[in-house]
C-alpha cells in the first residue's frame with residue numbers, strides 16, 4: 001500500500017501518535033492498556049451509539065471490516081461478538097498494536113496495513129463495515145466513502161462517523177462555547193486542556209482535539225454529511241461522542257452526559273446500507 005501524497009503527513013502523525021496515546025501514555029502492558037481504553041470508550045463514548053449504530057446485530061461469522069482501526073477498540077469488540085473480523089489502518093504502529101492486542105486477549109482477526117482510500121479487498125466482500133472517526137482525517141474523504149461502498153455486499157451495512165458541526169461549532173455559537181469551556185476548564189482544573197482555547201475556528205478546534213499537529217480534520221454539517229453518503233441508503237444519523245470525563249463534576253452516564261452526547265456530540269454517526 002502506498003498512501004497518496006496528501007497522506008504522508010497523515011501516516012507520520014498517526015504513526016507517532018496512535019489514538020489515545022496522548023491521554024493514556026505509552027503502552028507497558030498491552031492487556032491492561034486495552035482494558036483501560038476499551039472501558040473508557042464503551043462506558044463513556046459509545047454508551048448511546050452502541051445500540052442502533054455500532055451493534056449491527058449480525059450472525060456470528062458475518063464478515064466485518066474495521067476500517068481505520070487505530071489501536072483496535074472496535075476490532076476487539078466485533079471479534080468478541082464472533083464476527084469474522086478484518087481490520088486495516090494506514091499506519092504500521094496501529095496495525096502492530098491492534099494485532100498484538102488480539103493475540104494477547106486470545107481473539108481472532110486479520111489486521112493489515114491499508115488505506116480507506118484504496119481498501120485492499122475485492123468488491124462486495126463484507127456484511128458490515130465500521131469506520132469510526134477516520135475518513136475526516138484522510139486526504140480524499142469522498143474516495144474513502146466510495147471505497148467502503150465498493151467492499152460492502154449489496155444490502156450490507158456500514159457505520160461511518162465524521163466530525164459533526166453541532167450548533168456549538170457554528171460561527172454564531174463558537175465564541176460562547178469557548179467562553180463556557182474556559183470556565184469549565186478552570187473549574188475542573190483541566191491541565192493541558194487550555195490548548196482548546198487557542199482554537200480560533202471550529203475547524204481548528206476539532207483538529208486540536210486529536211493533537212496540536214493533526215494534519216487533517218474535516219468538519220461536516222448534516223447536509224454535507226448526507227451529501228458525502230449520497231450513494232448509500234441512509235438508515236439513521238445521530239450525533240454522539242462527548243468526552244464528559246474531562247469535566248469532573250458531571251457524571252459519566254448521567255442526564256447531562258446524555259444530553260451533551262445527543263445534542264453536542266462531536267461526531268455524527270451514520271448507519272448506512274449499500275443499495276441492493
Ligand SMILES: C[S@@+](CC[C@H](N)C(=O)[O-])C[C@H]1O[C@@H](n2cnc3c(N)ncnc32)[C@H](O)[C@@H]1O
Pocket residue numbers: 007010014015018019067068069070071072073074088089090091094114115116117131132133134137138139210
Ligand atoms: C481517531 S483514530 C480512530 C481509530 C479507531 N477507528 C477508533 O475509533 O478507535 C483515526 C485513525 O484513522 C487512521 N487513518 C487515517 N487516515 C487513514 C486512511 N486513509 N486509511 C486508513 N486509516 C487511516 C489513523 O492512522 C488512526 O489510527
